[in-house]
Amino acid sequence: MTLLRDLGRRKLRTSLTILGITIGIWALVVFGSMANKINALVAGGSEFYTGKVTVSAAGGQMGFGNPLSIDAADRVARLPGVGAVVPGVNMLLSDQMTGVSFGMPQMIEGQVAGADRGRETFTLHYASGRALTSADEGSNVAVLGSDLARQGDTRVSDTITLRGETFRVVGILEPTLTAPDGAAMIPLAAAQRLFVRSLPSLVSAKLDPATVVTGITIYPSPGTTAETVAAEIRAASPDLAVMTGADFDRQIGSATAILNSILVGIALISLAVGGLSVINTMAMSVAERTREIGIKRAIGGGRRRIVRELVTESAVIGFLGGAVGLALGAALVLVVNEAGRSSGTLLFQLTPGTALTAVAFSTVLGAVAGLVPALHAARLDPVAALRYE
């Protein structure tokens, strides 16, 4: 209570100091949530690509891009250590969806269900409906990722138009926080047809859709690692772009590490400024209260007690700043995510860990910033302090 009265003595100054911390924590929460989201995407991707080899046509990546002849799948299948070969078509859901997109783009993914022979370890959970089966080949059915389904308010047995063709939805996935959330999964034959139609007519005229894929996923047979198989494929077919989970981590992981440190760095700089303003406020507050501190010391208030009171006060400033910053940051995260939900782009992910860290950090920051002026106050000579004008 006394503490709040002390904080309330200079309401404007206390508020401004709290605001300084608020901005810092706000930045930490917002950028931290952004980093969380990126990390979740990357972790999901890393998990997705682990334990398998993804092959694309030269110039493509992650089983996506230029057309690849399905013959490549037969070639790869003959190599040692190859367990299962799954040719597939990955393409953008819509050509209009170009430009910079944060997170994963929405995709159409086509492959023959079950071709992985049970080797896929990235399990998908169905919120409703069923998975595709090999019996679906030849019919226009689709399984939708959670974002995609929510975006169109689509339910099982509704129809959806994908690149001009109508598909009946048979299943909807649970959120995975990574690529499948924005994917429409369809049988391979349908995907091949859509893909070839999307190519320039000069190219597509010469192609039989049944022979064209964009990527091949290779699962190593037991006892063989993805890296070994990747090396075999690179040696046998230098014209293919080959990628493993390790490659994914190298390429994407290092880029996100830099992005993360930039984001967190910005937040830390704003917090350093906030911390300095706490030091300034507490130093002024101590100067104003010099005589009062003299009285307290004279009538028997110990040095430690004086330090404790002042440090608690600045810790409360830090805590309030942190709490308000967290609230504002969480509000922004919520609003932006809600706005982005319709387009399937969730920009932020605010975890309890981030929230807790932000408030704990600001409280500790406040306490540490208050320590310097508090120690100064405790060292004051009580007699000199009493005479201070």
Add this chain to the structure above:
Amino acid sequence: MAPTALLEGTNLRKTYRLGGHTTVDALRGVDVTIDQGEMVAIMGPSGSGKSTLMHILGLLHAPDPNHGPRPELRFDGRDMVSLGEGERTRIRARRMGFVFQDFNLVPTLTALENVMLACDYAGIRGAAARTAAREALDLVGLADRGDHRPTELSGGEQQRAAIARALVNRPSLVLADEPTGNLDSERSAEVLALLRRFNVEHGQTLVLVTHDEEVGAACDRVVRMRDGRVRDQAAAVIVRATEPAPRAVAAVA
């Protein structure tokens, strides 16, 4: 019965450095004894060292150790010179009470909380502190002003609240530095009568620093100082708690 010494100081010296090479010899070797139950005034012109003496007797400052003969300061028979800051703070909290000229109270606390602060420092908390603080405020006639902040109290009321705070832990010694310095004559008579009453009724030992001759005249004894030395320790009026002679009280009441 011979009076018991509560405070005994010998060879008390203090030199202050004012920055650079300028020093002030505030105390140049003072011997002083304060007896149990005595009400003593320390008087003298500005710069005579009377406040410095009070700060040393009140353990706010330590006497200089390295000027001439070794200084000694005994409080209740115990050596005070060798004590560290922490222990001196504890003794101030538990065995002493302080009243200053002005700005006695913590401005954000009510009168009651200010008194309770002294209890807190002495290790008494909660309901016991609240009860003791209320009683102390009652004794100085501020029973109904406990919830007021210092700014809502008159100068005289503030000094009485400070006296309540000084007395709440029933200290062995109360030191007052110009307690009436900022009050008009009527208020200062009230405050003085209050201090006198505690001295007479409870045998409270009191040391007052003042340059008001009327205050000095109301005390048992006056220690007169000049240029950092004691000039005269003659008794002004002989009044003892054991044989109350309420003349001085009557004079100011």
